Amino acid sequence: MLRARRLASIVVVAALGLGGLAACRSEPTVAAYLGDRKVTDAQVTQIFDGAKTTATPAADPASPPASGAPVPGPAVSRQQVVDLEVSLDLGRQVAKEQGVQQINAVTVDQVASELGVPVDSTYAKDYTEWVNLSQGIFAKISANPGKATDDQLRSVYDALVKVKAIEPGFDLAQIKQAFGDGEFVAAAFQLTALLDKAASASNTSVNPRYLPLSAPMVVSSQSGAVFYDLPYLEGSDTVSDRA
Template sequence: MRARRLVAVASVAVGLVALAGCRTEPGVAAYVGDVRITETAVDAIVQELATASPAPQAPGEPPAERPEFRRPQIVSTLVLHEVCQRVSADKGYRAQTPPEPEQVRQALGLAPGSVFAQRQAELNSCLSGLPVGSPVAPTQEEMTDLVEAGKTAGVIPAEVTVEQAAGQLDGDQLRRALAAKKSLGDAVGDYDVTVNPRYRPLEFPVLSFNSDAPAVSVLLGEEGTGAVTDVSTPDPLPSVEPTDGEQVEPQPGTVDG
């Protein structure tokens, strides 16, 4: 059996742990501390991606297909963008690579000036400065979950046992992904992240089998099934609204979506 090689999605990922209490109000996709990530900010990026033209192709090549991005993917990018900025500021972490929005834009097949490409590039740069702990060996439960995810994604044959798959999957790449998930999840445990029930569970992939099949993910905010629940509405908080795509230093109570 040859399981497909795991593909790293990012150098590290930020793990978020929701604190006690539940917050929600109409028009808010997620909270990070006292900052709201609004549905308006998400809508603006959804509209951009829906109307954007694919990146130009070389002469003679067929037109590129328009990239598809799910709404939760946009929300997780905006949440992580804010969290990473806060973690870096509080801990004194410095990005190891500069933002490269043009490179991200071309890799994702987005149109010039894409706000989403800018936000993703800023996030990638910020994540490059976050430390990763020592490699962590997967538990039996983690390996079982990983193999089941691979079978669901169709990249591991159904007849392959966990023991057979572990021999090929358990390596430095997987152990570093588990280390990033653990150490960074612990590091940002004090950040108050709350996600709108419609997006739960909201996860960020640290390692993937392919673009549509996460292998190791970090939970952002609370667990849940996406069902809407009745909760109290808090007082209004600072909003997150889209900008023209320029990189902006984060200010207390605001974030650029």
């Protein structure tokens, strides 16, 4: 796990600060309304099922596999599917408004390998687009990222602790040491404001059962990429696991 050292961002994807996100439309079979487009529960299920992997379990005398058949391996959650699809839609809107092009920061092969999902899955493809699109937006706003607040630093730290990517128990001074200048956190919250604005402008709303909504984030560590989800509500201590 990461200790009190600088945490460098390889891809900065903001917390989804959707202040304008209203759950005003309530068809039970709809997960999210993205303007005049719907993301249905059936679509969520299709993406979720496609992100499942198969793996042969290790021998366990107490629970032997039936005929050595593969079993479903680690996959994403339905919540994370909704998080990604809404984030990607808003990211496309922001990129268009800002005149931003995608940056080829990662390939679908790399993303699928890091996430442990099939390379041909919709989840892997959409996640790759989200990362590259978000990286393009971040590149534009990073010239003047500003200074991260103590609350913003703490929220990112808490999210990393939740996925066991960094040790718990840091005080603020140690968090600042681990995050260096913290510019990646400040820039992430600038992107948050842009996503928030896009959500309001496009009349985006999400089924209450998928709230609070989080955005995928990824940072680098000495052991590789670290994926985690940061709640859209700033200051919330509710963090969705990547399990």
